[in-house]
Amino acid sequence: MKILNASLLALALALPLSACGERPQANDTSGETTLGQKVREATNDARKKMQEGNISITSDGAKVEIAPNGDLLINNTAVALNDSQRAITQQYRKQMISIAEAGIEIGVQGANLGSRAAGEAIKGLLSGNTDQIEQRVNAEAEKIKASANQLCDQLPALMATQQQLAAAVPEFKPYAKMDQGDIDDCRAGNVQLP
Template sequence: MKNHHIPTLALLLACSVSWLTACGATEQPAAALQEAGDTIGTRMEEASKEIKHELENENISLSSDDKKAPDAELTPDGRLLIDGKEVALDAQQRALMLDYRKRIAEVAMAGADIGMEAAGMAGDVLGNVAKGLLNGNMDEMEARIEEEAAGIAASAKVLCERLPALLAAQQAAAAAVPEFAPYASMTQSDVDDCHVEMN
C-alpha cells in the first residue's frame, strides 16, 4: 500500500487546525487536537475489546454469495446453525468448523490491532500537525506521518499473511460439511488482492 494519501491527510488535518482556530482554540490548538486524537484512541480501544468479546462469546454470522441462502451462524463451540437449526456434525467436522472460526478470529483481531495502531497514529498526527503549523516545520511533520503510516502498512501485511490459512480452513470445512459450502465465499483472489493492495 503506497502512502500517496499522506499529503491529503496532512492537508485535512491542517484544515482542522484552522477550524479550531476559527472557533477560538487559538491558545492551545495542539492540545485540542491531541484531545481529539485521544478520544479516537479511546473509542478504538473500546471497539477492540468489544470485538474480542464477541469473537470469544457470540455466534459469528456467515455470509453467502447466494442471496437466497438462509442465515447461518457459527457458535463459539463449533456448531453450525443454518436458518436457526443446528447441522449435525461429527467430531472431525466440528473440529474443522472450530479451526475455521479460529482463523476468522485471528484475521479479525489482526484488523482490530491495525485499527488500534491507526488510532494511536491519529493522536500523534493531530498533535504533530498543530505543532508543525505553529512552528512552520511542516516537512518534519509530514515525514513523521509517513513513518507512522509505514508501520501500519507493515501490520496490514501481517493480516494478509493470515489469509491463506483462513482460506485453507474454509475449504477444508466446506469439503467436509456440504451444508457449509454455500457460505465458503472467500477465494484465492481475495488473498491475492490483499497483497496487491499492500504493495
C-alpha cells in the same frame, strides 16, 4: 467472499474518528493517543462478543454462523457434525476471530496515527517547523501497512481451512466462497466494505 467485513468495518469506523486530532496523554506509556484508547475501549466489547457469540459468515441470503462450541448453524438450524467436522469448524472460527481482531487492532493503530498526524501538523504550523512531519507520519503509516500485510498473510490458511470444512461438511460448501482473488485483493489494498 468478504470475510474481512467485520474487521475492516472496525477499521473504517476508527479511521474517520482519527481526524479529531486528540493528543496523546502526557502520562501515557503505551504510545496510544486518547482517541486510540477510546477506540480500543469501544472495540474491546466487539472482541468479547466475537469470543462469546456466534460468528456470522457472509453469504448470499442465508444466515450462516459458527457458535463458540463449534456448532454450524444455517438459517438457525444446527448441522449435525461429528468430532472431526466440529474440530475443523472450531479451527475455522478461531482463524476468523484472529483475522477480525487483527483488523480491529489496525483500526486502533489508524486512530492513533490520525490523532498524532493532526497534532504534528498543528505543532508544525505553530512552530514553523513542518519539514519532518510528513516523514514521521509516513513512518507510522508504514507500521500500519506492515500490520495489514500480516493480516493478509493469515488468509491463505483461512482459505485452506474453509476448503477443508466445505469438503468435510457438504452443507457448508455453498458458503465457502473465499478464493485466491480475495487474498490478492487484500494484499493489493483493494478490500471493499459492504
